[in-house]
Amino acid sequence: MRKSIWSDSISISERPSLSGDIKTDVLIIGGGMCGILCAYFLNQRGIDCVLAEGNRIASGITKNTTAKITSQHGIIYADLIKQYGLEKAKLYLDANQKALLEYEKICRKIDCDFEKRNAYVYSLDNRAKIEDEVKAVNSLGFNATFLEETELPFKIDGAVCFENQAQFNPLKFISEISKNIKIFENTFVYKLAPNKAFTKNGTIKAKSIIVATHFPFLNKHGSYFLKLYQQRSYVSAYKNVPPINGMYLDENIRGLSFRSYKDITLIGGNNHRTGKKSTAWEPINDFAQKHYLSGERMFQWGNQDCMSLDNIPYIGHYSKNTPNLYVATGFNKWGMTSSMVAAMILTDMIEGRENDFAEVFSPQRSILKPQLFINGFESTVNLLTPIPKRCSHLGCALKWNKYEHTWDCPCHGSRFEENGRIIDNPAMKNIKKD
Numbered sequence: 071m072r073k074s075i076w077s078d079s080i081s082i083s084e085r086p087s088l089s090g091d092i093k094t095d096v097l098i099i100g101g102g103m104c105g106i107l108c109a110y111f112l113n114q115r116g117i118d119c120v121l122a123e124g125n126r127i128a129s130g131i132t133k134n135t136t137a138k139i140t141s142q143h144g145i146i147y148a149d150l151i152k153q154y155g156l157e158k159a160k161l162y163l164d165a166n167q168k169a170l171l172e173y174e175k176i177c178r179k180i181d182c183d184f185e186k187r188n189a190y191v192y193s194l195d196n197r198a199k200i201e202d203e204v205k206a207v208n209s210l211g212f213n214a215t216f217l218e219e220t221e222l223p224f225k226i227d228g229a230v231c232f233e234n235q236a237q238f239n240p241l242k243f244i245s246e247i248s249k250n251i252k253i254f255e256n257t258f259v260y261k262l263a264p265n266k267a268f269t270k271n272g273t274i275k276a277k278s279i280i281v282a283t284h285f286p287f288l289n290k291h292g293s294y295f296l297k298l299y300q301q302r303s304y305v306s307a308y309k310n311v312p313p314i315n316g317m318y319l320d321e322n323i324r325g326l327s328f329r330s331y332k333d334i335t336l337i338g339g340n341n342h343r344t345g346k347k348s349t350a351w352e353p354i355n356d357f358a359q360k361h362y363l364s365g366e367r368m369f370q371w372g373n374q375d376c377m378s379l380d381n382i383p384y385i386g387h388y389s390k391n392t393p394n395l396y397v398a399t400g401f402n403k404w405g406m407t408s409s410m411v412a413a414m415i416l417t418d419m420i421e422g423r424e425n426d427f428a429e430v431f432s433p434q435r436s437i438l439k440p441q442l443f444i445n446g447f448e449s450t451v452n453l454l455t456p457i458p459k460r461c462s463h464l465g466c467a468l469k470w471n472k473y474e475h476t477w478d479c480p481c482h483g484s485r486f487e488e489n490g491r492i493i494d495n496p497a498m499k500n501i502k503k504d
């Protein structure tokens with residue numbers, strides 16, 4: 071039951087693990103949506119590359135996504151214009167629209183249940199916020215419309231619609247596009263030196279390295295432990311409910327999201343910082359009980375993503391001092407289009423080509439944002455909390471998650487099974503069993 075609908079739909083063929091020392095032009099570390107798309111693009115351009123995955127490909131965050139492919143990333147454009155101006159906000163939107171088109175191009179040739187759908191962000195009580203977002207998006211030259219009602223079974227105060235967005239099955243997609251990529255599974259990179267990665271059974275030398283490990287694991291450079299935190303949320307999938315056409319998201323961080331997959335409706339939400347108190351699936355299941363009396367729950371799963379300081383991912387050089395090391399992270403729960411944007415930008419950077427979008431996503435932009443101080447505060451409090459269960463990443467106090475029976479870290483979002491086995495990074499090691 072804790073398996074996602076995607077994991078249940080397909081099993082991806084296994085790849086060998088690395089044994090011995092090898093050389094390549096580009097090494098990609100991590101085989102989620104981001105790493106696989108980077109490798110796919112490099113392959114398409116005829117660049118020699120190898121992907122090292124610590125576990126199985128698509129076994130990380132990507133297997134638990136809801137897989138909407140859209141440039142509508144919540145209510146962000148009014149704020150992006152305020153923070154960075156019209157030009158940069160437009161580049162962000164254009165990059166994600168281009169990503170959507172790239173998906174469409176690839177998906178035409180493969181079977182991955184790709185469907186064009188409209189995307190909506192609704193508000194239950196803040197019409198003005200929705201109206202402002204419609205105006206902001208229109209000022210960027212993109213057509214967003216205001217709606218007073220939707221097909222969902224409750225009243226709203228307003229919704230913003232982006233037409234012609236999309237949804238798909240992410241694991242079917244990965245299974246298809248990874249066929250011609252040189253991949254080593256069960257090949258965990260435990261150490262990086264300039265142009266060299268170390269795994270248990272061999273090393274990989276590369277002219278360029280892309281870290282696509284969800285949370286970047288090198289602490290010495292780039293300060294990702296300050297620039298990122300993780301947000302957890304929950305999904306339940308129901309059969310026997312009225313079908314929905316669009317893809318929906320509440321503008322309120324605690325609200326719900328909806329999409330369909332075949333005859334099943336996915337309801338997600340109840341976001342919170344990983345490691346904080348939560349009620350997990352309860353509000354989602356309460357909602358379904360109230361509005362979908364005949365609904366039958368088929369799947370239920372949880373997931374989390376890395377959140378940046380300013381709603382823009384970090385894609386580019388890992389740090390100022392690591393010239394051939396690249397990173398893509400901080401997708402803010404929009405890693406489908408963001409992974410495609412990362413593949414477009416990083417392939418160009420590695421080839422030495424100009425990319426119009428690179429500056430907007432640069433990890434070297436200013437970190438002086440309010441979220442930085444919240445992240446700093448959380449880390450300080452949890453480092454000083456005197457309980458014996460500590461995270462193997464930077465030593466923060468772990469919190470027991472009674473819904474998922476895991477130990478979760480409120481500082482950076484690492485998670486561990488009850489027996490101490492690591493589930494989610496940035497931690498690289500298990501913790502001791504009690």
Ligand SMILES: Cc1cc2nc3c(=O)[nH]c(=O)nc-3n(C[C@H](O)[C@H](O)[C@H](O)COP(=O)(O)OP(=O)(O)OC[C@H]3O[C@@H](n4cnc5c(N)ncnc54)[C@H](O)[C@@H]3O)c2cc1C
Binds near residue numbers: 105304
């Ligand atoms: C509830 C929820 C719903 C979401 N819905 C959407 C949506 O509708 N649309 C959307 O655009 N986005 C969505 N997202 C976000 C999206 O799912 C993620 O941003 C994306 O899947 C992240 O992909 P990734 O490749 O960065 O990470 P991952 O899929 O986690 O891949 C990283 C890989 O790196 C490997 N790895 C880690 N460390 C090492 C190492 N040292 N050596 C080797 N391998 C290593 C891991 O095993 C893993 O396979 C959602 C997120 C959540 C939480």
